[in-house]
Amino acid sequence: MARTVGKITLVRRIVQVCMLVLFCLPPLLAGWGLAGLFAGGDGEVATPAEGVFFGSLSSSSVSGVTLFDPLAALEVLAASRSLLVASALAGALLVAVVYGLVRARAFCSWVCPVNLIGEGVDAARRRLGIAVPESTVPRRAKIGVAVAVVALSALVGFPVFELVSPIGAVNKGLVFGGFAGLGTLVAIVIAELLVSRRVWCRSLCPLGGTFQVLGRAGQVNVAIDHGACIHCDKCREACLADPAILDAPLAGADVIVRAGDCMACGACVDACPTDALRFRLGRPRKPAAAPADEALTAL
Numbered sequence: 001m002a003r004t005v006g007k008i009t010l011v012r013r014i015v016q017v018c019m020l021v022l023f024c025l026p027p028l029l030a031g032w033g034l035a036g037l038f039a040g041g042d043g044e045v046a047t048p049a050e051g052v053f054f055g056s057l058s059s060s061s062v063s064g065v066t067l068f069d070p071l072a073a074l075e076v077l078a079a080s081r082s083l084l085v086a087s088a089l090a091g092a093l094l095v096a097v098v099y100g101l102v103r104a105r106a107f108c109s110w111v112c113p114v115n116l117i118g119e120g121v122d123a124a125r126r127r128l129g130i131a132v133p134e135s136t137v138p139r140r141a142k143i144g145v146a147v148a149v150v151a152l153s154a155l156v157g158f159p160v161f162e163l164v165s166p167i168g169a170v171n172k173g174l175v176f177g178g179f180a181g182l183g184t185l186v187a188i189v190i191a192e193l194l195v196s197r198r199v200w201c202r203s204l205c206p207l208g209g210t211f212q213v214l215g216r217a218g219q220v221n222v223a224i225d226h227g228a229c230i231h232c233d234k235c236r237e238a239c240l241a242d243p244a245i246l247d248a249p250l251a252g253a254d255v256i257v258r259a260g261d262c263m264a265c266g267a268c269v270d271a272c273p274t275d276a277l278r279f280r281l282g283r284p285r286k287p288a289a290a291p292a293d294e295a296l297t298a299l
């Protein structure tokens with residue numbers, strides 16, 4: 001059944017599309033400039049790298065400040081076996097601190113184009129009436145994938161995930177018509193249509209696994225008003241990360257969604273019919289009476 005788009009999801013869609021345009025525009029503009037499609041006489045055409053913003057989702061430059069995705073930086077570090085990649089490490093640290101303080105996996109739901117495609121596949125699957133299981137692979141598997149990717153990069157001396165990454169494939173494909181990573185993207189679409197709901201973003205993406213670990217420090221959290229909850233389960237059905245991360249707050253064992261896996265996507269807030277859920281800043285302590293099952297909510 002088609003779902004109505006809530007306010008937070010609408011804003012998120014706009015941000016997702018803006019991000020896609022932001023990463024594709026500088027090289028496209030430069031290409032048009034070089035092809036003489038801009039008026040500007042015979043003056044020199046600036047290269048994309050000379051602009052205010054340039055780059056990909058793995059590494060970019062904003063007003064001369066280099067930003068690196070933390071997993072790509074770890075891969076480069078492992079592959080080069082040298083601490084001389086200082087700019088990558090500094091850029092990754094900046095990204096890790098900023099995202100970590102907000103909600104690390106907000107990158108997944110607000111910026112990453114693969115999540116946008118995954119949500120499209122999910123909607124198409126629902127319309128077509130194709131039923132697939134919720135969570136066939138544990139969501140912590142993606143942390144293991146991240147560790148394996150870094151170890152393999154060290155072994156072969158090359159940042160391996162960047163070669164097959166579906167994340168870069170979207171904007172490289174749109175701008176350059178490149179096919180690197182396209183195979184991964186096709187495999188993801190097939191798996192999410194036929195095997196398990198959102199299996200890539202929930203359980204397999206190594207960048208998601210890296211942000212899942214950082215997510216424990218996030219200060220933007222979904223909070224619950226236990227008195228207003230009617231236990232309709234609509235939030236769990238809508239959750240982009242894993243319905244299980246809502247278990248503790250719904251059971252009255254916590255006051256926020258504490259898991260580092262929460263993407264701060266707001267789908268649960270939009271879906272709640274009684275406004276029992278809302279975003280709040282800060283991480284209040286877990287209620288003392290809560291079951292000490294840290295394994296449920298740790299990551």
Ligand code: SF4
Pocket residue numbers: 222235238239240241242245246257261262263264265266267268269
């Ligand atoms: S708990 Fe809510 S905000 Fe967090 S990932 Fe699930 S739906 Fe999104």
Ligand code: SF4
Pocket residue numbers: 224228229230231232233234235236250271272273274275276277
């Ligand atoms: S959608 Fe709202 S009312 Fe329904 S179970 Fe979730 S928090 Fe409770």
